[in-house]
Amino acid sequence: MKDSSIVHSSPNIPSKDTILKFLREKNLSEGKIIHSMHVAELALKISDEVIKDGMPVDKKIVEAGGLLHDVGLSGFRDKDLKEEIANPSPEHCVIGATIASDANFPDFVVECIESHELWSESEAKELGFPLPIKGDYIPKTWESKIVAYADLVAFVTALGYDLLKDPNAVIESSYIYRNQCFEKATGKSIGRDHPIIKRVDKFNNEMIKYLNQEFITKY
Ligand SMILES: [Fe+2]
Ligand SMILES: [Fe+2]
Numbered sequence: 001m002k003d004s005s006i007v008h009s010s011p012n013i014p015s016k017d018t019i020l021k022f023l024r025e026k027n028l029s030e031g032k033i034i035h036s037m038h039v040a041e042l043a044l045k046i047s048d049e050v051i052k053d054g055m056p057v058d059k060k061i062v063e064a065g066g067l068l069h070d071v072g073l074s075g076f077r078d079k080d081l082k083e084e085i086a087n088p089s090p091e092h093c094v095i096g097a098t099i100a101s102d103a104n105f106p107d108f109v110v111e112c113i114e115s116h117e118l119w120s121e122s123e124a125k126e127l128g129f130p131l132p133i134k135g136d137y138i139p140k141t142w143e144s145k146i147v148a149y150a151d152l153v154a155f156v157t158a159l160g161y162d163l164l165k166d167p168n169a170v171i172e173s174s175y176i177y178r179n180q181c182f183e184k185a186t187g188k189s190i191g192r193d194h195p196i197i198k199r200v201d202k203f204n205n206e207m208i209k210y211l212n213q214e215f216i217t218k219y
Helices: 016-025 030-052 059-068 081-086 092-102 107-114 121-126 142-158 169-186 195-210
Strands: none
Touching (some): 016 030, 016 059, 030 059, 030 142, 030 195, 059 107, 059 142, 081 169, 092 107, 107 142, 121 169, 142 169, 169 195
């Protein structure tokens, strides 16, 4: 994991069209490709706010990370949100990171994919992620934080919550998904005070200042 204070020079990143072609070759569903384009677009808008705040952000990494973040779901047919939550695959973060790494995408892009759901090392073990588990899958760079946040905003909004007006939106929507991940993998429910829920809530509190109502109305 890289430190968020590092300023990166733009590594060799393929164009948006080349990345979309790659996703289709990998057989990512069209619904997920549309979602990924929304996440990338939202992530770029958030990037501008983070940059205005004086933080170093490489927008090419953000765009590629947004487009590729769900590549680990390649091969799955399109599901509606209800169906997707009922049968979650949280390990798609690390599966996607391996796919992107094997295709020689730069490490900073791979990190955006790997960490976009903020799972800790112990949670990854409990949920049965593929071995070896490398440690925490929590975003550390600005680029990976922005991609993870754009995906969170898209998810909360798709569930019908208004993230900027409803103080319970992040906890309630995260709980629906994360609890289902644990129930499916371990047969046990978690509480709203579980570390993953607290981590996502804290992450939202850190990032919400970069969100603007006009960014999210269409997601
Ligand atoms: Fe995802
Ligand atoms: Fe996503």
